[in-house]
Amino acid sequence: MSARSSSPGQRRATILDVAAAAGVSRQTVTRAMNGMPGISQATRERVQRLAAELGYTPSRFARGLVQGANVSVGLAIPDLTNPYFPAFASSVVEEATQRGWNVVVDDYGHGAGSALDSAGRLAPQVDALIGYLGEHSRAAQAIMGRRPVVGLDDPQAEAAGSISFDYAHAARLGLGHLAEDRRRRVVFLDSDQGGIAAGRGHAVEAAARERDIRLQQIASGPSAAEARRAVTDLLAAAPDVDAILVFNDLMAAGVLKALSEGKRAVPRDVAVIGMDGIPLGELLTPELTTLSLDLRSVGRAAVGLLDGLLSGAVEAGSSAAALTLRHELVIRQSA
Amino acid sequence: MSARSSSPGQRRATILDVAAAAGVSRQTVTRAMNGMPGISQATRERVQRLAAELGYTPSRFARGLVQGANVSVGLAIPDLTNPYFPAFASSVVEEATQRGWNVVVDDYGHGAGSALDSAGRLAPQVDALIGYLGEHSRAAQAIMGRRPVVGLDDPQAEAAGSISFDYAHAARLGLGHLAEDRRRRVVFLDSDQGGIAAGRGHAVEAAARERDIRLQQIASGPSAAEARRAVTDLLAAAPDVDAILVFNDLMAAGVLKALSEGKRAVPRDVAVIGMDGIPLGELLTPELTTLSLDLRSVGRAAVGLLDGLLSGAVEAGSSAAALTLRHELVIRQSA
DNA sequence: CTGAAAGCGCTAACAA
DNA sequence: TTGTTAGCGCTTTCAG
Numbered sequence: 174m175s176a177r178s179s180s181p182g183q184r185r186a187t188i189l190d191v192a193a194a195a196g197v198s199r200q201t202v203t204r205a206m207n208g209m210p211g212i213s214q215a216t217r218e219r220v221q222r223l224a225a226e227l228g229y230t231p232s233r234f235a236r237g238l239v240q241g242a243n244v245s246v247g248l249a250i251p252d253l254t255n256p257y258f259p260a261f262a263s264s265v266v267e268e269a270t271q272r273g274w275n276v277v278v279d280d281y282g283h284g285a286g287s288a289l290d291s292a293g294r295l296a297p298q299v300d301a302l303i304g305y306l307g308e309h310s311r312a313a314q315a316i317m318g319r320r321p322v323v324g325l326d327d328p329q330a331e332a333a334g335s336i337s338f339d340y341a342h343a344a345r346l347g348l349g350h351l352a353e354d355r356r357r358r359v360v361f362l363d364s365d366q367g368g369i370a371a372g373r374g375h376a377v378e379a380a381a382r383e384r385d386i387r388l389q390q391i392a393s394g395p396s397a398a399e400a401r402r403a404v405t406d407l408l409a410a411a412p413d414v415d416a417i418l419v420f421n422d423l424m425a426a427g428v429l430k431a432l433s434e435g436k437r438a439v440p441r442d443v444a445v446i447g448m449d450g451i452p453l454g455e456l457l458t459p460e461l462t463t464l465s466l467d468l469r470s471v472g473r474a475a476v477g478l479l480d481g482l483l484s485g486a487v488e489a490g491s492s493a494a495a496l497t498l499r500h501e502l503v504i505r506q507s508a
Numbered sequence: 509m510s511a512r513s514s515s516p517g518q519r520r521a522t523i524l525d526v527a528a529a530a531g532v533s534r535q536t537v538t539r540a541m542n543g544m545p546g547i548s549q550a551t552r553e554r555v556q557r558l559a560a561e562l563g564y565t566p567s568r569f570a571r572g573l574v575q576g577a578n579v580s581v582g583l584a585i586p587d588l589t590n591p592y593f594p595a596f597a598s599s600v601v602e603e604a605t606q607r608g609w610n611v612v613v614d615d616y617g618h619g620a621g622s623a624l625d626s627a628g629r630l631a632p633q634v635d636a637l638i639g640y641l642g643e644h645s646r647a648a649q650a651i652m653g654r655r656p657v658v659g660l661d662d663p664q665a666e667a668a669g670s671i672s673f674d675y676a677h678a679a680r681l682g683l684g685h686l687a688e689d690r691r692r693r694v695v696f697l698d699s700d701q702g703g704i705a706a707g708r709g710h711a712v713e714a715a716a717r718e719r720d721i722r723l724q725q726i727a728s729g730p731s732a733a734e735a736r737r738a739v740t741d742l743l744a745a746a747p748d749v750d751a752i753l754v755f756n757d758l759m760a761a762g763v764l765k766a767l768s769e770g771k772r773a774v775p776r777d778v779a780v781i782g783m784d785g786i787p788l789g790e791l792l793t794p795e796l797t798t799l800s801l802d803l804r805s806v807g808r809a810a811v812g813l814l815d816g817l818l819s820g821a822v823e824a825g826s827s828a829a830a831l832t833l834r835h836e837l838v839i840r841q842s843a
Numbered sequence: 844c845t846g847a848a849a850g851c852g853c854t855a856a857c858a859a
Numbered sequence: 860t861t862g863t864t865a866g867c868g869c870t871t872t873c874a875g
Contacts, residue, residue, distance in 0.1 A: 187852060198862045203854060211860060228654030233632055235852035237569035238867050245612075245633070253601065254787070259594030266588065266615045275633050277580075278613045280601045297568055298580070298610050319563030397791055426791040433793065452589070456732055456761040458768065458793035522868060533846045538870060546844060570868035573851050846875075851868105858863070 186229040194223045206231060244274040246479065247295030249304030249313075252282035255395065255423050256451045257468075258305075264472025265303060272480065292316050301483060303475050306332070321482035321489060323475050328372055333489035334478045336471065336496045340376035343464045343500035347418050347446050348380045350462075350502060356416035356444055358387060360407065362400060362428065364420045365392040373420060373448070395420070397427030404431035415443055416508070422447040422454050425461055429507065444508035448500070459506035466500050474498065521564040529558045541566060579609040581814065582630030584639030584648075587617035590730065590758050591786045592803075593640075599807025600638060607815065627651050636818060638810050641667070656817035656824060658810050663707055668824035669813045671806065671831045675711035678799045678835035682753050682781050683715045685797075685837060691751035691779055693722060695742060697735060697763065699755045700727040708755060708783070724749075728759070735762030736769075743770045750778055751843070757782040757789050760796055764842065779843035783835070794841035801835050809833065 192199045197220065204212040205220035223229075237243055248265055250258045262278065269276045277298055281291040288306040292313035295302060302322045306313045310324035311331035322332035330337065351359055361377045374390060381388035389411065393403035400419065407414065408431065417432075419425040425447030429439060437443045439459055447454060450465020474496055481487030487494050527534040532555065539547040540555035558564075572578055583600055585593045597613065604611045612633055616626040623641040627648035630637060637657045641648045645659035646666035657667035665672065686694055696712045709725060716723035724746070728738035735754065742749065743766065752767075754760040760782030764774060772778045774794050782789060785800025809831055816822030822829050 188854095189852080199852090200854080200863080201861060204861090207854090213860060216860080225653065230653045230655060231632070232573065232852050234569045234572035235867090236632075236854075238567065238573055238852080238869085239854045241867080243633075248613075253594050253598035256591055256594070256788075259588050259591070259597075262594075262613070263588035263615055263618075266613055267618050267620065270614065270620055270629065275612050275614070275629070277610050278583075278597070278601055279605065279610070280598055283598075283602050285602065285605055294605065294610070297566070297571070298578075299568075318560065318565045320565060397787075429793075430791070452732075453591075453788065453791070456765070456788070456792060458764075523870095524868080534869080535846060535871095536844090539845090542870090548844065551844085567868050570851090571870075573853085573868080574870045576851080844875105847873090849870105849872080851870090853867085855866095856864085859861080 185232075186224075186227040188229070188231070190227055191220065191224045191229045194227060195220045244272070244301070244483065245299050246274055246276055246476075247292075247299035247302040247304070248276050248278045249288055249291040249295060249302065249306060250278065250280050250282075251288070251305050252395075253278075253280045254282065255421070256453050257421060257423065257449050260451050260468040261472055264469040265476055267469075268473055268476035272476070289313065289316075292322075301479050303479060310335070321479060323479050323482070325471070325475065326372075330490075330495045334482050334487070334494040334496075336474055336478065336498060338372075338466065339497050339499045340372045341379065343448065344373075344376040344380035344418075345383070346500065346502045347448075347464050348377070348384055348386055350446070350504070350508065351416045351418070351444060352384050352386060354416075354440075354444060354508070356386075358389075358411070358414050359416040359418065360389045360391060360411075360414050362403060362417055362419045362424060363390055363392040364395040364424070366395055377418060389414075393424070395424060397423050397430070400424035400427035401431040401434075402427075404428045405435065408432075408435045408437070416445075417443060418446045418448075420448060422449040422451045422461060422463055425463070425507075426453065426457055429457055429459070429461070440506065440508050446502075446508045450500070450503060454503075454505065457507075462505045462508040463503050464500040465503040466498065471498060520567075521559075521562040523564070523566070525562055526555065526559045526564045529562060530555045579607070579636070579818065580634050581609055581611050581811075582627075582634035582637040582639070583611050583613045584623055584626040584630060584637065584641060585613065585615050585617075586623070586640050587730075588613075588615045589617065590756070591788050592756060592758065592784050595786050595803040596807055599804040600811055602804075603808055603811035607811070624648065624651075627657075636814050638814060645670070656814060658814050658817070660806070660810065661707075665825075665830045669817050669822070669829040669831075671810055671813065671833060673707075673801065674832050674834045675707045676714065678783065679708075679711040679715035680718070681835065681837045682783075682799050683712070683719055683721055685781070685839070685843065686751045686753070686779060687719050687721060689751075689779060689843070691721075693724075693746070693749050694751040694753065695724045695726060695746070695749050697738060697752055697754045697759060698725055698727040699730040699759070701730055712753060730756070730759060732758050732762035732765070735759035736766045737762075739763045739766035740770065743767075743772070751780075752778060753781045753783075755783060757784040757786045757796060757798055760798070760842075761788060761792055764792055764794070764796070775841065775843050781837075781843045785835070785838060789838075789840065792842075797840045797843040798838050799835040800838040801833060806833060 323334040324332040393399040447463035454461035658669040659667040782798035789796035
């Protein structure tokens, strides 16, 4: 019942335990474990064997303390369950891995609070932060202090770096396509998660005005199921709708479901355009026409920007640290 | 041009810098930064303000070294781009977050090597490892030493803990359903990524023999596009196929595409059953009948098992550390 | 309410 | 080829 035995795994072996067992100095253990030169093969093997037997693993804290290196970046994401985010995360992880950085992922969906909670959890663990922080990007930067934060989809750019999307351009692309197709009764299905990207709605509205398109805006929760329900209701209230532009591809999948359920042929009766360009779109029936972002390039941009910020090549808050990416229209079957 | 000024961000501020600036001891700074008692409000605020000005952030290494706490788990995943894995990762992250652990994600797809490389990258950073390690689970455990590894979908269970799936059960469920439906000419579309889960193929074969079902096995790469191509070829070579059981849901999505392209009605002409139970299945047309795993419970099982291993409640390698989960048949439209 | 001392486990630099 | 010394930045005693 001593303090020592209360921990199930006993005290972790330290370099000193190994050194003692092998009858060498701790320095020799370091050399053996890290494949450093200046040690005989026999000693090296003996030390390594002993280390394995004792279950010795160098403490990452002690090593980090003395070596300083090892960048670890936090990735704050609203919902790994919407395929957009893993697609993005995947490219961030890939880019980070190439640089020898490691990525700590935090998902603030599923009742894990807000982006701010996420930043709070990550802050003590990481040297930098990338994330969909929405309106919290400023607060997140405050929590992180001097460590760089790259906020995505945050037009205000209140963090060290930001990646924004040119929704005005996307909206023009989408509505332009619908106009050419003589669609007269267009609906924009927005996400009701407000703040995070009200930008889309405004941009679509402006583009509609430019083109003199009659536009109705509705909103639903950001899932396929919720979008489906919203469109089912819409169809009852406004049977003459002939085009729906959707906040994102996942919701567009739900829209397609509602339409087929409501016996509307797509694109003949109703055209549908999504937004994101995730691979899911190609698997749907009909295949989804969408305003596509190259997700890999978004990840690359975010990590690249962070790299610049970290190395000092890019100044925090400068215009070089505020990137804007554009969607492109990928025409498939639904519009 | 001194060594000091060569680093773009200057030397990071330490607790001593703040203490000096505030004219207090480092202890007082610690108390101020960590909201500890025994310090006047005025001092606390002054210290915090100075800390912010200096851009001081406590070193996670120094803190970790002295506090010891803070579990961080590595998550090794083959491909964040297949929706199965994010769904799983999402629940792992959620469960871990609830315990105050943080998770470092490594994706070994996209040319980032094998599961073993992934384990190697993660090992120095984490206290435990969860992953789809396939045949490498033993080697990964060796790299991790005494730190627990939970391997998924690895029937050999050569790590401290393992989560396996009862493919025999799944296969019986799937083929049983097809048999009741009088399907006579069944194909199993396997993944050609061999090792990682040859278990599925064997199980399906055995179940077919039990039921005297004529079974053909084919294989393709593990993507929707590759599955699609494989089935297009299959249709040409064997036009009388009336049921396809597929390695996973993503590939099943490709199968559905190939079938509609080949003018086969699903399920009338050909029944399709997927495997995984990812949300994608519900978005397809027709909606995918599938052998579903409750992904959230898989994540919960993995993290729970790890928790037991870490706390000593579960002994590494014991039978309590080898969990087996079962699929259930979710009947939607495709079969 | 504040400070001084000790030490977490490791590696870099320097000796032997 | 090996060992000794010093110190990374922080928090936990224990004293004032």
